[in-house]
Amino acid sequence: MRTDRKVAYLPYLAPGLVLFTGVIGIPFLMNIYTSFTEWPGVGTPEWVGLDNYAKLAEDGEFWASFRHNALVIVGMAIVPTVMGLVLAAALTDLIQRHFGPRVASVLRACLYLPQVLPIVIGGIVWSWLLAPDNGAVNELLEAAGLGSLAHDWLGDPSTALPSVLVVMVWIQIGFPLVVFMSGLQRVEPSLYEAAEMDGASWARRFWHITLPQIRPEIFVVLLWTTIAALKVFGPIYVLTKGGPGGATSVPSYYSYQNFFDKTEVGYGSAISTVLTLVIIALTVVFLRFQHRDLGEEER
Template identity: 85%
Template structure:
């Protein structure tokens, strides 16, 4: 065996030992994941294969719940509503947060100082730290048909004809919820993007500015390419949050009016607790979980491919 081969084997063995040294530190997390996520998920899958009202002995019915689920028009309608929720919780906040982060970093920070930028960032992020119940109740007051602040403001500026029961009309309820979700969600991408922009070399902006690039060009050709990893992370995180959204729907509309704002997570909840059809509710939850896992895998593969192309 040559000296080079011996050294390579030694490095391989040392690397393997170093990796094995980390294993004891992963055990607590693995046990926690198994107990909190793995076991309940397997139990949920089993329950979805039964007919059960939450008490007594579950009756095994195989894939009957799934067969019924895929023929359930209300279930598919809830996914259509969820698509619009994704727009309000993922796409719009990500785009808006990216623009705001670039404005605060590239303009406000440079011209008015970091303290002003920090105050504005904190104000925009504040809805993220508010309990969703408080935020939902406040918005239900603002959007109330009688004496709600939004309708009163419209009347005050001469647009009283636009006053509306925003959350009580099936034609506007879902769009009203989406608007509230944009307000709640935009702070998260803003903070992530502003953090990501801290690692961008200021010389890139200075060089672009010297070359006569406008703010829009600096944003598109410097900011966006430099923080693509953060964009992937934010889109993944917010899309998952949108798919499993429950609190805002429960507080604002409870899936109404007439199911106009029903989403899969809330539909599962109503089957669990209102209809006491635990097996069917479990089937909805299982399908939603598998969709989220599949979407996560797709996002991570796209992100990995993007990073490999950059190398």
């Protein structure tokens, strides 16, 4: 009976499978083939075997871009997840209960707004805010008597990446907030009320009720945001174009540079292939941890 049921699902899965094969599967296989060639983008690719990967292993810029990507994971996954958890719990357990669901909904919409803004628009606005001359951030520092702290935030290699990470936190925080607030809707309100009557503080209610109840949502958010951080491109392209001096370059942008700026399509394909394999491996690890955690919870 189970086999018949699975077979009955196949016609409904076929359109998605065809689309996946045409849009993702075939291009990925072509990308893998191209990574074993030397090709400027026109003419016939020349087979070079593992030369691109050998070059990749010794490429300092590539490894530097991966180190930057590790910091981007902090800015796009870890920090937004933690902040989203705290804000979702505060909006649900404090704001919504004391000021009503309308106020909580308005605040949620305000925090989610960066998610629906096009990356280009958000990036251009932040580049204006962080501009060294007449930028709003430097102007505010001047007005507050802290003019000595005014800086070329995106033009200095020591502050460019931290500045981009601030923008990424601003962009990303709305997604975990909405997911966690949705997850908290299935938590029994009487749990919070009973804990409050027993004298539990908000922090204790957050730690002993909120976190255990929304563990599945935490796994989903961490997986989704980590993948987004590994393949991030838009904010880097709009804000810094990988500069200054490669200080904000990440593998996806470094691959783009080799594809289009340097016309080293084979080498760019090798970079994107490695990045894809890293994302797949990380996804498998996340799913295994989630499956094991859910299995222990059921036992």
